[in-house]
Structure formats: structure tokens, C-alpha cells
Amino acid sequence: MLLTMNPLIQKYNVPGPRYTSYPTVPFWDETTFSETAWVHNLQRAFLASNATTGISLYMHLPYCESLCTFCGCNKRVTRNHSVESPYISALLAEWNLYCDLLPERPRIAELHLGGGTPSFFAPDQLKRLLTGIFERATPTESPDYGWEGHPNNTTQQHLQVLYDFGFRRVSFGVQDYDPEVQRAIHRHQPFEQVKQVTEWARQVGYTSISHDLVFGLPFQTTKSIADTIYQTITLQPDRISFYSYAHVPWIKGNGQRGFRDADLPSGEQKRTLYETGRDLLEHAGYTEIGMDHFALPHDSLYSAMQEGTLHRNFMGYTTTQTRVLLGLGASSISDVWSAFAQNEKDIDAYLDKVMSGQLPLLRxxxxxxxxxxxxxxxxxxxxxxxxxxxxxxxxxHEWEDLSARLESFWLDGLLEYNAEGLRVHPKGRPFLRNICMAFDERLNYSQSKASTMKTKLFSQTV
Structure with a gap:
């Protein structure tokens, strides 16, 4: 397999988006955006869908007690927990600003707490947050609520408080169990602690427990990946996210330091790491879902793939598709299909705007x-x-340009296409991001203007 893949990896391992949206954020046209236009699109989408599908709600909780040097998320590292209460107050203030704009009571179909580290916050603070959210909203009949927990600071009380609000999914960030890799990424993550929180979640009643793993980290080998997968399988998480490490050290504040580029696996080695993990997971009964996700047959993510209802948004792959996704918190992105809006990324700027009664929009x-x-x-x-x-x-003209971009994939046996559609072959699955780039008119227009491509924007696709 590797011998036949190497030329393709060398050919297609280029910088490219992960396509949790289109257009991707670097190519948004801010000249047509305004708060008035955003609110208009939000209200129109809400009226068309709230009564039938409800809305999705994402809340970004950006604080972490220590810096993980593989992380590209928007976060602030601190051990000062006095930041919790003001930030929760700001989230609720932002929520109330939106509720005041909506013509009826929101119905929440999907809710996700991400970070940062949501379990940085005390259970009582999370309870205050969710109590305030549901004072002005109602769950749908079959909601899908999930949150991200750090195995080292998630408690039984965290799990119980969120379960009582309807959360049935939790994902635990594991990354890798190899001690050398953990030292390089500054993430000491004992297997025993992951085992403990996984068992606690099952005892509380969570029905979908996910472990997040990362391939392509410094010093990873096929043996270390295999050892991590073997240990993961013993705990039988319902889902596994097996993410590709996105090396973007040029992005301000991402904390990717403490190792050299030479310590990272090459594109070919990285793909071998993924295939090693994938083969072990499939042998253990997991099915590959979309790109970089796996699930057991009883999990709703597997069912969504089988039924053709799998969805992808700024939270990754989901089983729920709503017309309105509201993102609350610093750097969060909202999506109403016809419009995107991102909040202030700087936490202090976010707090200042919200607490002065403004929607904290950045772009x-x-x-x-x-x-x-x-x-x-x-x-x-x-x-x-x-x-x-x-x-x-x-x-x-558009079809000639698209065909020219797809021709290479067709010649390499990665897909088939005609004037009415396209289908990716199994051989093409590792290159989904590259194939999507063929459709990305804003990216392709930018690449045709060499002067605009001097700044790095994306991680490698492999």
C-alpha cells in the first residue's frame, strides 16, 4: 500500500483548508458584511427553521491551566480561576443579546461546549451557564448535547452536572500515550486517568464517549501509534477522532513550540501512521466516518453516515443539521448558511464589547x-x-476550469466525474481536502494572483 501511495502523497501534500466551512475564513469578503446584514440573515434563517429543526449552539470556553504545544486553538493559559465568573457572565450576556433579537423562543437541538478546556470551569459555573441558557430556550425532543473534557481535571461532578442538563456525549482529549511524545507536546496524560474518567462517564449514563487522538505529532512512530490504539481499544470508546496534526506555527498564539520541524514525521510517514491506526481500529470493529473519525456500529455518528445525514460544520462532523448555528464566546463562529460571523478573538476585547451591550463581532x-x-x-x-x-x-468557462482541476485526480484513479456529479473512490479518501480545493473558487482565484499567496494560511493536507 505504502509503495503505491508514496507518489500521490508527494504530489498532493500541499497546504489546504479542512473545509469545516465554505468559503474558508481567510477568504471571507468583509466588504459586504455588517452587523445589520448579519442580523437580517440570522432572523430569516431562524424563522424558517426554529419550529422544525431548532438551532445549534456552540460555546467557546478558552481557558487552560497549561499549554499543550500541539494546539492551534484560541485559548488563554492561566491558573487563575477568578476568570471563570466574569467569562460565564459574558456568555450569558451575549446569549441574551441574541435572544432579544429573535422573534420567538429558541429550541436547542445541538449544544456543544468546546475550548480551551471546558473542564477548567468549576461544575457550579457550568451549571450557572446552562441554567441561564435554558431560562430563554427549550430543548428539542431529541437533542444532541456534547462537551470536551480534559481527563486530568474532569470530575464526577462535572459529568453529572452536564448530564442533568441533557448531555449524553463527552469527548476526552488523549492525543497519544507515548511518554516521549507527551513530553514534546507538554501533555502528560496517564492511561489510568483516561480509564477512570471513561468509567465515570459510563456510570453517570453517557451513551457516546469519544477519545481524541492525533497523528503526525513529534517523535511518533508506527509502534507508538499502535500502542496508543491498542490501549484505546481496551476502553471501547463509542467514537474516536483520529485527527491529523495541523502544523501552523506562524499563527499568532498557537503555542506550537518546544520541538523542531525535523522532529515531525514526513508526509509519507504521517500517512503510514494514519493507516496503521485505521487498520487496527477497523479490525477492532470501528468504521471510518468521513475524514478522521471512527465509530462503533451502535453510535449515532455511524448511523448518520449509513443514512446519508452526516453533517460537517465548525464543530467537525455532527449528526445534527440545523439552519442556525450560534457561536458564543471569544473567537466563536456563527453560521446561518447564507452568512458567517466570527466573534472577537481577543478575550479582553470580547468581554469589553459584550458587557457594553454590543454583539462582539469581529468579521x-x-x-x-x-x-x-x-x-x-x-x-x-x-x-x-x-x-x-x-x-x-x-x-x-466554469466547467472547463473545474474539469481541468479534476483531471489529475481522475488520471490518478482517485475519483470519477461527469457533467452531473462526482464520486470519490476509496483510493481517493486520503485526498478529500485536495479534491474539495478543486471546487474552491475563492482559493483558486487567490492562487492565480501570486502576490496574495506569500502568507501561509493552511496546514498540509496529508
Whole structure:
């Protein structure tokens, strides 16, 4: 397998987006965005969908007690827990600003707490947060609520408090069990602690427990990945996220230091790490879902893939698709299909705006018709590995350009396509991001203007 893959990896291992949205954030057109336009699109999408599907809500909790040097998330490292209460107050203030704009009581179908480290916050603070959220909202009949816990500071009380609010999913960040890798990424994560919190979650009643693993980290080997997978399998998490490490040290504040580029596996080695883990997981009964996710047959993520309802948004792969995704907290991104909006990334700027009664918007993008059409194609490819369109959806010039970009993938046996659609072959699954790039008009336009490509934007696709 590796011998036949090497030339393709060398060919397609280029910087590219992860496509949790389209257009991707670096190519948003802020000239057409305003708070007025954002609110208009939000209210229109809300009215069209709240009564039927409800809304999704993401809350970013950005604090961490220590710096993990593989992490590219927006966070602030501190051991000062006095920051908890003001930040929870700001989240509730932002929520109330939105509720005041909505014409009826929101129904929450999907809710996710991410970070940072949500378990940095005391259980009582999380209880205060969720009590305030549900004072102005109602759960849908079958909600999907999940949160991210750090195995080293998640307590039984954390698990119980969130379970009492309807949370049935929890993901624990494991990354890797190898001591050398853990030292390099500054993440001491004992297996015994992961085992303990996993057992606690099952005892409380969580029905979907996920472990997050990362491949491509410094000093990883096929043996260390295999050892991590073997240990993970003994705990039988319902889902596993097996993420590709995104090396983006040029992004301000991401903390990716403490090791050299030479300590990282090459693109070919990185793909071997993934295939080693994938083969072991599939042998243990897990099924590969989309890109970098795995699930056991009883899990809802597996069911969504089988039923063709798998969805992808800023939270990654989900089983719930709503027209409105509101993101609360510093750096959070909201999505109402026809518009995106991102909050202030700096925590202090976020707090200042919210507590002065303003929506804490930093930037956004209003999608035109072409954006929405291309977004649908990219979403289909990322979730289903195929997409269709109506004959005549492309102008002659657009079809010639797209065909030219797809031709290389077809010649390499990665996909098949015609004038009405495209299907990715199993051989092409490692290159989903590259295939989506063929549809990314904003990226391709930018690449045609060499002067705009001097700044690095994305991690490698392999």
C-alpha cells in the first residue's frame, strides 16, 4: 500500500483548508458584511427553521491551566480561576443579546461546549451557564448535547452536572500515550486517568464517549501509534477522532513550540501512521466516518453516515443539521448558511464589547449564490464522498476550469466525474481536502494572483 501511495502523497501534500466551512475564513469578503446584514440573515434563517429543526449552539470556553504545544486553538493559559465568573457572565450576556433579537423562543437541538478546556470551569459555573441558557430556550425532543473534557481535571461532578442538563456525549482529549511524545507536546496524560474518567462517564449514563487522538505529532512512530490504539481499544470508546496534526506555527498564539520541524514525521510517514491506526481500529470493529473519525456500529455518528445525514460544520462532523448555528464566546463562529460571523478573538476585547451591550463581532461573510452552491458540493464530498448537480449548473468557462482541476485526480484513479456529479473512490479518501480545493473558487482565484499567496494560511493536507 505504502509503495503505491508514496507518489500521490508527494504530489498532493500541499497546504489546504479542512473545509469545516465554505468559503474558508481567510477568504471571507468583509466588504459586504455588517452587523445589520448579519442580523437580517440570522432572523430569516431562524424563522424558517426554529419550529422544525431548532438551532445549534456552540460555546467557546478558552481557558487552560497549561499549554499543550500541539494546539492551534484560541485559548488563554492561566491558573487563575477568578476568570471563570466574569467569562460565564459574558456568555450569558451575549446569549441574551441574541435572544432579544429573535422573534420567538429558541429550541436547542445541538449544544456543544468546546475550548480551551471546558473542564477548567468549576461544575457550579457550568451549571450557572446552562441554567441561564435554558431560562430563554427549550430543548428539542431529541437533542444532541456534547462537551470536551480534559481527563486530568474532569470530575464526577462535572459529568453529572452536564448530564442533568441533557448531555449524553463527552469527548476526552488523549492525543497519544507515548511518554516521549507527551513530553514534546507538554501533555502528560496517564492511561489510568483516561480509564477512570471513561468509567465515570459510563456510570453517570453517557451513551457516546469519544477519545481524541492525533497523528503526525513529534517523535511518533508506527509502534507508538499502535500502542496508543491498542490501549484505546481496551476502553471501547463509542467514537474516536483520529485527527491529523495541523502544523501552523506562524499563527499568532498557537503555542506550537518546544520541538523542531525535523522532529515531525514526513508526509509519507504521517500517512503510514494514519493507516496503521485505521487498520487496527477497523479490525477492532470501528468504521471510518468521513475524514478522521471512527465509530462503533451502535453510535449515532455511524448511523448518520449509513443514512446519508452526516453533517460537517465548525464543530467537525455532527449528526445534527440545523439552519442556525450560534457561536458564543471569544473567537466563536456563527453560521446561518447564507452568512458567517466570527466573534472577537481577543478575550479582553470580547468581554469589553459584550458587557457594553454590543454583539462582539469581529468579521463575517455574506454568501452569494455561487458560494452557497459550491458550499453544498464541498459539504457533500466531505460527508458522503460524492456530490451531484443539475446539468447546466456551470457555465462553459466554469466547467472547463473545474474539469481541468479534476483531471489529475481522475488520471490518478482517485475519483470519477461527469457533467452531473462526482464520486470519490476509496483510493481517493486520503485526498478529500485536495479534491474539495478543486471546487474552491475563492482559493483558486487567490492562487492565480501570486502576490496574495506569500502568507501561509493552511496546514498540509496529508
Amino acid at each position: 463575517g461573510h455574506i454568501l452569494d449564490d455561487q458560494d452557497q452552491f459550491l458550499r453544498r458540493q464541498i459539504l457533500n464530498i466531505m460527508c458522503q464522498g460524492e456530490t451531484q448537480w443539475h446539468l447546466g449548473s456551470w457555465s462553459k
